[in-house]
Amino acid sequence: xxxxxxxxxxxxxxxxxxxxxxxxxxxxxxxxxxxxxxxxxxxxxxxxxxxxxxxxxxxxxxxxxxxxxxxxxxxxxxxxxxxxxxxxxxxxxxxxxxxxxxxxxxxxxxxxxxxxxxxxxxxxxxxxxxxxxxxxxxxxxxxxxxxxxxxxxxxxxxxxxxxxxxxxxxxxxxxxxxxxxxxxxxxxxxxxxxxxxxxxxxxxxxxxxxxxxxxxxxxxxxxxxxxxxxxxxxxxxxxxxxxxxxxxxxxxxxxxxxxxxxxxxxxxxxxxxxxxxxxxxxxxxxxxxxxxxxxxxxxxxxxxxxxxxxxxxxxxxxxxxxxxxxxxxxxxxxxxxxxxxxxxxxxxxxxxxxxxxxxxxxxxxxxxxxxxxxxxxxxxxxxxxxxxxxxxxxxxxxxxxxxxxxxxxxxxxxxxxxxxxxxxxxxxxxxxxxxxxxxxxxxxxxxxxxxxxxxxxxxxxxxxxxxxxxxxxxxxxxxxxxxxxxxxxxxxxxxxxxxxxxxxxxxxxxxxxxxxxxxxxxxxxxxxxxxxxxxxxxxxxxxxxxxxxxxxxxxxxxxxxxxxxx
Numbered sequence: 001x002x003x004x005x006x007x008x009x010x011x012x013x014x015x016x017x018x019x020x021x022x023x024x025x026x027x028x029x030x031x032x033x034x035x036x037x038x039x040x041x042x043x044x045x046x047x048x049x050x051x052x053x054x055x056x057x058x059x060x061x062x063x064x065x066x067x068x069x070x071x072x073x074x075x076x077x078x079x080x081x082x083x084x085x086x087x088x089x090x091x092x093x094x095x096x097x098x099x100x101x102x103x104x105x106x107x108x109x110x111x112x113x114x115x116x117x118x119x120x121x122x123x124x125x126x127x128x129x130x131x132x133x134x135x136x137x138x139x140x141x142x143x144x145x146x147x148x149x150x151x152x153x154x155x156x157x158x159x160x161x162x163x164x165x166x167x168x169x170x171x172x173x174x175x176x177x178x179x180x181x182x183x184x185x186x187x188x189x190x191x192x193x194x195x196x197x198x199x200x201x202x203x204x205x206x207x208x209x210x211x212x213x214x215x216x217x218x219x220x221x222x223x224x225x226x227x228x229x230x231x232x233x234x235x236x237x238x239x240x241x242x243x244x245x246x247x248x249x250x251x252x253x254x255x256x257x258x259x260x261x262x263x264x265x266x267x268x269x270x271x272x273x274x275x276x277x278x279x280x281x282x283x284x285x286x287x288x289x290x291x292x293x294x295x296x297x298x299x300x301x302x303x304x305x306x307x308x309x310x311x312x313x314x315x316x317x318x319x320x321x322x323x324x325x326x327x328x329x330x331x332x333x334x335x336x337x338x339x340x341x342x343x344x345x346x347x348x349x350x351x352x353x354x355x356x357x358x359x360x361x362x363x364x365x366x367x368x369x370x371x372x373x374x375x376x377x378x379x380x381x382x383x384x385x386x387x388x389x390x391x392x393x394x395x396x397x398x399x400x401x402x403x404x405x406x407x408x409x410x411x412x413x414x415x416x417x418x419x420x421x422x423x424x425x426x427x428x429x430x431x432x433x434x435x436x437x438x439x440x441x442x443x444x445x446x447x448x449x450x451x452x453x454x455x456x457x458x459x460x461x462x463x464x465x466x467x468x469x470x471x472x473x474x475x476x477x478x479x480x481x482x483x484x485x486x487x488x489x490x491x492x493x494x495x496x497x498x499x500x501x502x503x504x505x506x507x508x509x510x511x512x513x514x515x516x517x518x519x520x521x522x523x524x525x526x527x528x529x530x531x532x533x534x535x536x537x538x539x540x541x542x543x544x545x546x547x548x549x550x551x552x553x554x555x556x557x558x559x560x561x562x563x564x565x566x
Contacts, residue, residue, distance in 0.1 A: 001462045001493045002135070004067040009059035010044075010107075011037045012515065012524035024489035026504045027497045027526065028537060029513030034524030035497045038513070039137070039467050042066075044105045046135060047128030052111035065104040068134050072099070074460045077133040084126045086117055103131060137465045138452045146444055146451075147436040149421040153374075156401065156420055158455055159384075160377030162370065169366045170414045176359040183352040190349060193342055200339045203321070207332040210313050212325045217314045220307050227304040230297055237294045244287040249280070256280045363412070370416045371405050378403050378420065381454070388450030393480040394443065398425045400432050422447075442473040449481060453488050463493045470500040478502040486565075501541040505558035506565075510534055534559060 007016040012034050027035055041064045044050055055062040070077055081087070081101075104116040105127075115127045145151040157166050189196070226233070259273040314325065321331040341348070378401035385399045404419040411417060423432035424439050424447070439447065449469055456464050466485070473481055482502040488494055489508070498504055510529040515522055529537055538555035539547045 001069050002066055002495075003069055005038075005041070006063070006065045007037075007041050008063040009056040010041055010062040010064060011054055011056060012522055013037055013041075013526075014056065014518075014523050016524075016526050018511070018526060020493070020495070020509050022493050023508035024486060024506055025493065025495045025509045025511070026507035027495070027511045027513055028499070028504050028541060030515075031499075033513045033515050035513045036467075037524060038526065039465070039497065042135065042137060042465060044107070045103050045127075046131040046137070047115075047124045050105070050107045050111070050113045052107070052109055055107055055109045060109050062107045063104065065102065068101045068103070068463075070099055070101065070134065070462065071460065074133065076460060077130065080130045080133055084117065084122060084130060086120070101130075101134070103127060133461060135463050135465060136452070136456065136461045138448060138467065138469060146422065146439075146448060149419070149434070152401070152420045152422050153415055153418065155422075155451055155455075156374055156377050156381060159381050159451075159458075160373060161458065162373055162377065165366075165370055165373065166415070169363075169370055169416060172359060172363050172366060173412070173414045176356065176363050179352060179356045179359055183349065183356055186345060186349050186352060189342075190345055193345055197339065197342050200335045200342070203335050204332060204339060207317060207321065207328060210317055212314055212317060212328060214326055214329065217311065217318075217325055220311050220314070223298075224304065224307045224311065227298055227300070227307065233297050234294060237290055237297070241287060241290045241294065244283060244290070249283055249287055252276070252280050252283065360409070364409075367412060367416045368407075371403075371418050374416075374418050374420070375403060384454050385447070385450050388453055388484070389446065391480065392446040392450060392484055393477045394426065394446060396426070396428050397443070398432060399423070399447070442477060445469055445473060446477070446481060449484060453484060456488060456492055461492075463495065464488065465495040465497075467497050468499065469496065470498050470503060473500070482506055499541060501538040501555065501558055504541060505534075505538060505555075505562045510537070512537060 001022060002020060005018040005020070007013050027038060029035055040054070044064050045066050102118050106114045115122045115124060117127065117130065157163055256276050259269060259276050263269040263273040317328045318324065322328040382400050389397045389399060400423045402421045402423050405417045406419070407417055422435045424435050424443070425432045426438065426443055435444070435447070452464065470478065470481060478500045479502050482500065482505070485494060485496060485503055486506045496503055504510060511526050512529050513524065513526050515524055535552055535555040536547065538558055539551040542554060543551040
C-alpha cells in the first residue's frame, strides 16, 4: 500500500507530501488544476520515460519518492526484489508482518534520470518490474486498449494468471525459431557444399604447397638484398682489409713495441702503452673479422634466383589471403576448420532437424495447453464481466469473448494460436459485435472498471489508481460506478481522480487540487479536505461556480448517504 508520496519541483508542484490512508482516496479540482501531475509522478516512479521539461523552471532537478508497505505473502514482489538483489526491508522482524520499500526517481534539468530502491541505485527496468506489483493504473489510454483486439489476450492471460505459462511458451517458441533459422542456414550451405568444398580445398592445398613460415618473407628479403650487393660488399671489404693490414696494423705494432720499451724505463707511460696495446688488439681482431666476412659473403646467382622465386610465391599468397604471412596462415586454419565442418554438415543438419522436431512437438503441445486454459478463462471471464456490468447499471448488456484458434503451424506466434476479441451488446435483441463498433464512451469506462475490479481481486497489488474512470457517465450510472469503486476500496487502496460528486462523496480521504499564485509564479497544491468543507467542493462539482442552495443540499445528501452506507 502507498503510505506516503513526496513530490518536489515537478512541473507546477514546488513541494507536495501526501499521506493517504487505506480505502478510497479521491482527488478533485478544476480542469487544468494539475491533477494529471500526480498521475505523471506515479508514472515516473513506475519507470516511465522522463523529460527535462517536467523539471520545474529554475530548479536543478525534480524528485518523486514513494513509501510502500507490502504484505509478507506477496511472493511475486518478493521474487522481483530478490531478482534485483534486494532483501525485503521489513519494518518488523516478526513473521508474516511484511516489508517496506522506498522508490525514488530523480530527474535532472538536463534530462538525466536516476532510480533508487531503498537508497540503492537501480535501473528503470528493475524499478518497473517491482512497481508493477505495487500499483495498478487504469487511465483513459487503457480504455482505448479495449478497442484493439491485440490487447485482449493480455486481459485474458492476466485474468487467468497465465503469464508464467505464456512466458514459458514464448521461450520455447524463440528456441524453435532460432533452431529453424540455423537449420535453414545449413541447408543453404548444403546446396553449394560441393562447390564450396572444392574451393576451400584448393585454397588450403595452395597454401600448404608453398608451406610459408612466420617471418620467412622478412628473412628472405634481407638475404636477397645481401646477394644483390655481394660484389660491392667484397670490393669494399678487400679495401678495408688491405688498409688495416698494410697501413695501420703494421705501423701500429711498431708503435706498441716502442711504447712498451719506453714504459719499462718510465712508469708514467704505462697507461698510454696499455691504451695503444688495446687499440692494436682491437684493430687486429677487426682485420680477422673482415677476412672471415669476405670468405662468407654469398655470391651465388643461383641462390639469388631461388630467393627471388620464393619471395614471389609468398607475395602471391599475401595478395590472395592476407597482408602478412601470419594472416595467410590464420586464413588457412579458418579454411581448414570450415572444410572440416562441411564434411560434417550432413550430420549437423540431421542433428538440428531432430532438435527442431523435438521443439516443434513440445511447442504444439504447450500451445494446445495454453489454448485450453484460455478457453476456460474466456468462459469464466464472460460470466464474471457480465456480473460486474449488471452491478454497473448495464443489466441488459451482454459480453462475450470470441476466441479464434487456428491450429496450423504457420499461424503460431510467440503468443500461441489464439486470437481473442471482446464482443459487446448494450441493448436486448441486438447481436454481439466487436467493442470498437458498438461501445460508447460510458460503456467502455464501465467495462474497463469491471475488468480492473476482477483483476484487482485476484492479484496482490494493493493500490489501484483510476484516472477519470467516470468519462462519459452521469446520473444513475454514476451512482453504480461510485458503488463499485467503493466496493473495490473495501479490500484495496483506491486512488480516484474524478469529476463526479457521486464518487467523491464516498472518499475516505478527499484531496483538492488547485492552482494559486506565489511570488509571481503559478503553483499547484494538493490540500486535504476537512469534512466541513466537503459539501462546498461537491456542490462545485455539481454546479460549477454557480453553487446554489439546491446543489449544496444535494451535496449534503450525497455525503449523508455515504455515511449511512458505511
